[in-house]
Amino acid sequence: AQTVTQSQPEMSVQEAETVTLSCTYDTSESNYYLFWYKQPPSRQMILVIRQEAYKQQNATENRFSVNFQKAAKSFSLKISDSQLGDTAMYFCAFMGGIYGGSQGNLIFGKGTKLSVKP
Amino acid sequence: DVKVTQSSRYLVKRTGEKVFLECVQDMDHENMFWYRQDPGLGLRLIYFSYDVKMKEKGDIPEGYSVSREKKERFSLILESASTNQTSMYLCASSSKVHTFGSGTRLTVV
Numbered sequence: 360a361q362t363v364t365q366s367q368p369e370m371s372v373q374e375a376e377t378v379t380l381s382c383t384y385d386t387s388e389s390n391y392y393l394f395w396y397k398q399p400p401s402r403q404m405i406l407v408i409r410q411e412a413y414k415q416q417n418a419t420e421n422r423f424s425v426n427f428q429k430a431a432k433s434f435s436l437k438i439s440d441s442q443l444g445d446t447a448m449y450f451c452a453f454m455g456g457i458y459g460g461s462q463g464n465l466i467f468g469k470g471t472k473l474s475v476k477p
Numbered sequence: 478d479v480k481v482t483q484s485s486r487y488l489v490k491r492t493g494e495k496v497f498l499e500c501v502q503d504m505d506h507e508n509m510f511w512y513r514q515d516p517g518l519g520l521r522l523i524y525f526s527y528d529v530k531m532k533e534k535g536d537i538p539e540g541y542s543v544s545r546e547k548k549e550r551f552s553l554i555l556e557s558a559s560t561n562q563t564s565m566y567l568c569a570s571s572s573k574v575h576t577f578g579s580g581t582r583l584t585v586v
Contacts, residue, residue, distance in 0.1 A: 368517075394574075404567065404577035450519060462527060463508045463571055464535065467519040 361386045363453050365468035372441045373476055379426075380436045380471050382451030389413075390456035393427070393434045394465065399447040407449070410434065412456075441475045448472050480504075483568050483578035490585050496555040498581050500568030509551035510575070513537060514565040523566075526551055558585045 362385045372378035384393070395407040410418045410427050417425050422439045438445055449472075452465040484499035502509065508527050512520040522535030524543040532543050540562060544552045551570075555562055563585045569575040 363519075392573075402565070402580045402582075404569075404575075406574060409574060462525060462533060464510055464522050464525055465512075465520070465569075465575055467512075467521075469517060469519040 361388075361453050361455060361466050363451055363466050363468040365449075365451055365471050367471045368469070369472045369474070371474040371476055372438075374441055374443060376441055377437060377439045378441055378473065380438075380449050380451075380473065382434045382436070382468055384432050384434065384451070384453050386432070386453065386455065388455055392454040392456075393425075394452040394454070395423070395425070395434075395436045396450045396452060397445075397447045398450065398470075399444075404450075408436065438473075443475050443477060446473060446475045481568055481570050481576050481578040483566075483581050485581050486579065488581055488583045490555075490558050490583065492559060492585055494555075494558045494585075496558050496583070496585075498553040498555075498566055498568075498583070500551045500553070500570075500578055501549050502551075502570035502576070503549065504570055504572070504576065505548070506570040506572050506576075507548070508571045509545065510569045510571065511535075511541075511543065511551070511553045512567045512569065514567055514580070520567060523553065558583075560585050 391412045393410045397405045426435045448470045451468040481502045510525040511523040514520045526532045526545040542554045566581045568578040
């Protein structure tokens with residue numbers, strides 16, 4: 360069974376600095392998808408970034424980028440120029456490919472609570 | 478703007494009550510999901526549905542059932558609410574990417 364591990368329950372960063380959130384996963388599949396979701400105090404889950412495993416290029420979305428290491432099964436999120444609005448819970452999630460029998464559900468890590476300090 | 482709407486933001490119910498949590502999506506997605514979120518545990522899948530009247534158990538289905546009579550609506554049912562079902566419940570619909578509702582915080586007293 361696939362698992363997702365986020366080893367940092369809480370982190371803090373100063374405004375304008377860079378922070379990296381860690382995520383590792385375990386799977387025997389070769390084709391899958393990885394996600395980072397953000398959940399601010401409003402509770403709305405917001406997609407931050409998505410990575411397809413067969414793409415070697417790391418995904419980026421403005422200040423957010425990932426370091427995808429497929430062999431190491433690692434998928435870290437880097438937030439550059441941190442802003443107060445980045446304060447949130449961040450969840451790493453895995454979705455298997457259809458050939459692995461996935462029905463499209465997400466498997467989540469336990470989350471990292473990020474606080475951005477002024 | 479695409480939406481997943483959960484009917485209640487907060488609910489307080491008594492032990493033994495039958496509880497319905499409603500979720501409606503306007504994206505014509507076939508796949509819909511119910512997750513439960515607890516501190517320190519992340520999100521765990523309760524049930525999902527890939528078509529009208531079709532449902533599959535997730536990782537923690539015990540004490541729950543679901544109903545999907547129309548494509549846009551996916552209901553989570555607690556047949557007899559218990560205090561250990563006090564939690565945050567998140568609905569999502571998906572094509573390739575999950576879109577989540579804003580969650581229902583349920584307290585069972």
